[in-house]
Amino acid sequence: MEVRIEPCxxxxxxxxxxxxxxxxxxxxxxxxxxxxxxxxxxNRNILVTTVDKLLNWGRKTSLWTETSFTACCTFEFIxxxxxxxxxxxxxxxxxxxxxxxxxxxxxxGTLTWKMAPQIKRVYDQMAxxxxxxxxxxxxxxxxIFADSYSVVPGYNRILPVxxxxxxxxxxxEALLAGIEKLRKKIEQSSISNKS
Amino acid sequence: MAHSTDSVFINLGPVHPSTHxxxxxxxxxxxxxxxxxxxxxxxxxxxxxxxxxxxxxRQVIPLTxxxxxxxxxxxxxxxxxxxxxxxxxxxxxRAVYIRVIMAELQRIISHLLGIGSFFNDMGTFFTPFFxxxxxxxxxxxxxxxxxxxxxxxxxxxxxxVSHDLPDPFLPALSQFLRExxxxxxxxxxxLKENEIVLARSRNVGVLSREMAINSSISxxxxxxxxxxxxxxxxxxxxxxxxxxxxxxxGSNGDCYDRYRVRIEELRQSLRILEQAVSKLPKGKVINPVxxxxxxxxxxxxxxxxxxxxxxxxxIVSDGSDKPYRMHVRAPSLLNLSALREMLIGWKLADAIxxxxxxxxxxxxxxx
Amino acid sequence: MTIKLSREIINHSLHExxxxxxxxxxxxxxxxxxxxxxxxxxxxxxxxxIELDYLSSVxxxxxPDYFEVVYLFYSIxxxxxxxxxxxxxxxQQPDIPSITPLYNGANYQEREIYxxxxxxxxxxxxxxxxxxxxxxxxxxxxxxxGIGS
Numbered sequence: 001m002e003v004r005i006e007p008c009x010x011x012x013x014x015x016x017x018x019x020x021x022x023x024x025x026x027x028x029x030x031x032x033x034x035x036x037x038x039x040x041x042x043n044r045n046i047l048v049t050t051v052d053k054l055l056n057w058g059r060k061t062s063l064w065t066e067t068s069f070t071a072c073c074t075f076e077f078i079x080x081x082x083x084x085x086x087x088x089x090x091x092x093x094x095x096x097x098x099x100x101x102x103x104x105x106x107x108x109g110t111l112t113w114k115m116a117p118q119i120k121r122v123y124d125q126m127a128x129x130x131x132x133x134x135x136x137x138x139x140x141x142x143x144i145f146a147d148s149y150s151v152v153p154g155y156n157r158i159l160p161v162x163x164x165x166x167x168x169x170x171x172x173e174a175l176l177a178g179i180e181k182l183r184k185k186i187e188q189s190s191i192s193n194k195s
Numbered sequence: 196m197a198h199s200t201d202s203v204f205i206n207l208g209p210v211h212p213s214t215h216x217x218x219x220x221x222x223x224x225x226x227x228x229x230x231x232x233x234x235x236x237x238x239x240x241x242x243x244x245x246x247x248x249x250x251x252x253r254q255v256i257p258l259t260x261x262x263x264x265x266x267x268x269x270x271x272x273x274x275x276x277x278x279x280x281x282x283x284x285x286x287x288x289r290a291v292y293i294r295v296i297m298a299e300l301q302r303i304i305s306h307l308l309g310i311g312s313f314f315n316d317m318g319t320f321f322t323p324f325f326x327x328x329x330x331x332x333x334x335x336x337x338x339x340x341x342x343x344x345x346x347x348x349x350x351x352x353x354x355x356v357s358h359d360l361p362d363p364f365l366p367a368l369s370q371f372l373r374e375x376x377x378x379x380x381x382x383x384x385x386l387k388e389n390e391i392v393l394a395r396s397r398n399v400g401v402l403s404r405e406m407a408i409n410s411s412i413s414x415x416x417x418x419x420x421x422x423x424x425x426x427x428x429x430x431x432x433x434x435x436x437x438x439x440x441x442x443x444x445g446s447n448g449d450c451y452d453r454y455r456v457r458i459e460e461l462r463q464s465l466r467i468l469e470q471a472v473s474k475l476p477k478g479k480v481i482n483p484v485x486x487x488x489x490x491x492x493x494x495x496x497x498x499x500x501x502x503x504x505x506x507x508x509x510i511v512s513d514g515s516d517k518p519y520r521m522h523v524r525a526p527s528l529l530n531l532s533a534l535r536e537m538l539i540g541w542k543l544a545d546a547i548x549x550x551x552x553x554x555x556x557x558x559x560x561x562x
Numbered sequence: 563m564t565i566k567l568s569r570e571i572i573n574h575s576l577h578e579x580x581x582x583x584x585x586x587x588x589x590x591x592x593x594x595x596x597x598x599x600x601x602x603x604x605x606x607x608x609x610x611x612i613e614l615d616y617l618s619s620v621x622x623x624x625x626p627d628y629f630e631v632v633y634l635f636y637s638i639x640x641x642x643x644x645x646x647x648x649x650x651x652x653x654q655q656p657d658i659p660s661i662t663p664l665y666n667g668a669n670y671q672e673r674e675i676y677x678x679x680x681x682x683x684x685x686x687x688x689x690x691x692x693x694x695x696x697x698x699x700x701x702x703x704x705x706x707x708g709i710g711s
Contacts, residue, residue, distance in 0.1 A: 006535075006688035007233045009221065010696075017696040068210045070217050071239055071558055072264035075346055079335070082328045097212040114695050115217055115238040118209055144257060147249070148242040149702050150694060169346050236670075237693035244678075245702050408638060411617050411667025424616075424638050430564035496634065496645075498618075509632065511623050520703075522621040524634075528674075529619075532667050561693055 019117045023158075027116070030156040052190045059103070059129065060186040062091040063179075066102035068122050071109025073136040073169040080172040090179060099125040104182075105159070108169075110138035110145055111152040120158050131186070133178055134161045137168040144168065202230060205543075209238045213316050213547045216557030220546075227542045232535055236528075240561040247521040251487050252278055253353070255518065259508075260347040262523060263559040265308055266301035268338070269501045271351035276432060277497035277508035278353050282490035290355035290480045291434050295471050296368070297341070297350065298433075298499070299464040300334050303375075305502035306415075306457045306464075307331050309554035313454060314386065316551035317395055323386060330378055333371055340364050353488075355481030365472065372469055379461050396450035400537045400549030403448060410532035414504025416553055419456045420448035426500035438470045450552040457554075487516045496524075503527050503554060523562055527555040564636065566590045567612065567644045575609040576602065591632075591645040596658045599648050603661050606635065606644065613637050614644055617665040622675045624705045629656050629681055650681065660686035678703040 069077060081087040081095070096102040099122045111119060123130070134155050137143030142153035155161055162185060165178035208219035217238035223231040243262065247255045259274040260267035272294055279286065286294075308331065311324035335345050340361050342348040350357055386392055402412070407420040417424055425442040427435040443459035445452025492514040498507035504526025513519040530553050538546050569587055576585070584598040594602055606614045614635035623630045633646040650656040660683035662668045672683045673692040680701035683689055691698065700707050 007221070007223070007231050008688055008690065009233070012221075013690070013696045017698075020695045021697065067212055072261055072346060074216075075264065079328070079332065079345075082325055082332075084328075084332050110239065110241050112238060112240055114240065114693075115209060118217075118238070122210055144261070145241045145243075145246065148246055149707075150240050150242050171345060237691075237695070240693035242702060245707075406666070408615050409666045411619075411665070422638060429641055505618060507619060507634075509619070509621055509634075520623045522619070524619040524621075528670055529667055532669055 016117075020113055023117050023120065024113050027152075027157040030154065031158075031160045033160060033162065056187050056189060060183040062094075063104045063131070063182070064094045064096050064102045065092060065104045065106055066099050066122060066126065067095045067097050068099075068105060068119060069108040070111060070115060070119075071138065073108035073139070076169040076172055076175065077106055077108045077135065080175050085172040085176065087176070087179075090176075090183070092179070099123070100127060102126055103129065104131050104133065106133045106135050106175075107139040107155045107159075107161075108135045110143070111155055111158070112150045113152055114150065116152050116158050119155075123159050129189075131162045131182060132159045133182060134164045135175060135178070136170055137166060140164050140166060201225075209235075213551065215312060215551070215555060216560075218550075218555070218557055218560070220550075222538075222543065222546070224543055227544070229538050229541055229543060229546055232538050232546075234531060234534055237561055239557045241558075243562045244521055244523065247518055249517065251516045252490070252518060253486060255521065256351065257347070257349050259523075260349055261558055262525070262562060263305075263501065263503065263506070263527065263556045264347060265556050266305045266502045267347045268297040268301040268350060269499065269506060271348065272298055272433075273497060273499045273501065273506045274508050275351045275353055276499065277495050277510050278490065280497045281493060281495035281510055281512055282353070282484075282488070284354045284484060285482055286355055287479050287482060288476045289359075289478045292471050292475045293356050293360060293480060294351065295433050295435065295438075296468060296475075297338070297348075297356075299468050299471070300338060302464050302502045303461055304331050304334050305554075306461055309502075310382070310454060310457050313450075313548070313551045313554065314392075316547045317392065323382065326382065326385075330371075330375065337364065337367055337371065340367070352481055353484045355479075357481070359480045365475075368468070368472060372465060372472070375465055376462070379458065379465075383458065393451065395545070395548060396454065396552070398447065399450045399545050400541065400552060401447060401449045402533055402537055406533055406536055407448065410536075411529045412504070412533060413526050413529065414501070415456045415460060416453055416530050417504065418442065419445035419452035421446055426498055426505055430498070432497075432499055434471075435467075437474070438467050440466050450548055453552045453554075489514060489516050498524065501526055503556065503559070504530055523559070525559045525562060527557075527559040528561075530555060531560065563641075565642050567642050571612065572606075572644070575612055576605055579605045588647070591647050593647045593649065596648055596650060599646075600659050600661060600664070602646070603633075603664055607664060611640070612642075613639050615639065617661075617667045618643075620668050620671040620675065622679045622681060622703075624679060624703065626705075627651065627653075629653065629679065631658055631675065631681065633661075655682075656680065657682040657684055659684045660689075662686055677701070680704065 134140050139155050142151050145151040146153050163178050163182045167174050202225050209217040219235040221233040243258050259270040262270045307327040311327040314323040339345050342350040402420050404420050407417050440463045443456050445456050490512045494511045496509045498505050507524030509522040511520040585594040614637050616636040616638050618634040621632050629650040631648045635644045675681050677691040
């Protein structure tokens with residue numbers, strides 16, 4: 001019998017396992033909603049009004065989405081971005097594969113602990129300001145898979161979530177309503193105080 | 196002067212636009228040529244087989260929806276068939292035909308997405324994909340009519356289907372069947388003899404007949420390698436033995452053949468749909484089964500020709516109202532068995548195309 | 563129709579190579595132990611008229627007294643099938659020879675069983691976890707693992 005040798009990287013595997021375990025043990029509680037992305041110092045000393053409006057208008061009308069989709073909800077996101085539901089109306093048709101180009105993560109799908117470090121890394125690489133939409137039951141709480149041994153019970157263990165959209169999967173209309181909510185939220189934010 | 200290049204180790208995925216989900220490959224490349232590759236799975240391992248052991252038989256149906264989420268009707272069908280085999284439940288004639296209609300509509304959706312994303316990987320940035328999405332949305336509307344959902348239908352039940360077809364369904368389906376052949380011709384006209392498509396997919400990623408069989412490949416990928424093996428013909432289930440259709444096969448087993456086989460299967464699915472609609476009998480659509488029913492002790496394996504290959508469910512019952520063990524024979528995982536052989540020796544840019552031509556769904560690979 | 567191979571045909575092709583005490587029949591399946599698994603697979607893969615060239619699936623079940631690994635074979639040429647079961651009574655350190663050298667399609671499925679059941683496949687080319695990460699405690703599909711995280 002011929003036995004083929006397959007490539008094997010135990011050191012990489014061991015390192016990645018440590019990363020997963022570290023993240024798992026440090027993420028036992030949900031992260032609160034984000035507020036205030038500028039330092040306290042600046043927060044106290046600067047007051048801006050009209051620049052806010054301009055910035056928020058620019059931000060809310062060109063939300064570029066990171067393509068870090070994991071599971072089923074991806075297809076409803078793609079449906080939403082295709083011609084019928086036409087997400088381009090909101091300046092969102094640009095899907096970016098590089099986190100450095102994108103403003104928004106739409107968490108379309110179940111997150112597993114093995115995937116969690118990758119998603120966190122993508123989020124960390126995104127430039128401020130950045131937003132997170134938890135799309136679907138799995139994104140909110142783990143959904144139907146919440147009891148599973150390998151599933152993260154909600155993205156808010158890993159990332160601060162701005163808008164939650166229920167559904168399994170949410171319909172495109174629901175996704176659009178969620179995006180509308182996020183746009184309202186961005187409208188109200190200020191560079192001195194995001195919330 | 197002799198040139199020498201060092202072998203470089205690079206990582207593709209799991210967050211990568213062309214891996215169709217959260218798949219990852221660690222590749223060794225020499226210049227641009229792949230010398231070795233190690234696929235890494237498990238980024239969407241949700242433990243469906245374990246969760247099924249804690250739910251009643253009927254509660255498992257929504258879990259199967261989320262395996263191959265592109266074609267959840269097919270998963271429902273295979274699972275319900277396995278439980279029906281285990282418990283000896285009969286399905287009314289009308290429900291059998293409705294199931295075939297749903298399964299073939301799902302096959303069309305899956306192949307449209309498979310072909311669309313294959314061309315996406317080739318660099319036709321989303322143009323063919325959106326053409327195919329127009330038709331995909333029409334089928335989604337049809338399936339929404341019967342089930343109320345757009346993606347994860349949860350429509351089939353043990354002993355039939357949950358509801359009869361609503362009145363507007365059949366006229367809408369006939370309308371779809373009238374316009375779809377011209378649409379397929381349009382896709383063909385756009386892409387079939389495109390020089391770039393030919394140059395990049397002909398004789399690329401060849402999978403030999405022997406390797407395909409030995410690696411348990413199934414579905415369109417197996418047939419593109421010249422093996423005439425379709426469970427609808429080889430081991431007919433539902434009422435496929437009453438329909439007249441062909442099994443398209445390829446000859447080279449390259450990416451182009453896999454694309455051609457999928458296009459031909461679209462046409463065959465339309466043929467099956469036309470016959471199923473014309474023969475659709477009247478009558479009830481379900482032989483009701485108690486909510487928490489207990490099948491006898493035993494085991495059953497039932498398989499269907501899913502959109503991606505042989506989709507099978509192996510269920511062991513201990514006589515209680517929960518499955519003792521449920522195993523999914525996932526075509527997407529097994530179709531990757533020959534990935535190393537298909538990729539080694541090709542350039543990294545070809546690897547994306549070869550991988551795209553296999554058409555996997557990560558929900559089913561990792562389960 | 564894919565028909566199940568009959569007992570007579572299996573007995574006929576195995577009797578020269580495998581002692582008849584090494585395997586038995588249970589409804590439609592052949593049951594054997596880990597010592598004669600590879601031999602039986604080799605014979606059934608090449609025996610004329612049988613030629614089980616396609617390994618459809620490999621899976622495992624955790625019964626109270628033993629682990630059972632279930633193989634399902636087809637012959638694409640003759641359109642028949644065979645279910646083969648291997649029982650592994652040692653629940654502490656279960657091991658079974660790998661058939662990946664014979665059937666490449668067994669590769670990932672054996673790794674999956676190793677990952678989720680903890681059954682070792684001897685002479686597998688790369689016996690490492692496939693779905694869960696290295697160092698994950700326990701094997702989830704075992705019955706003593708419990709349900710839930």
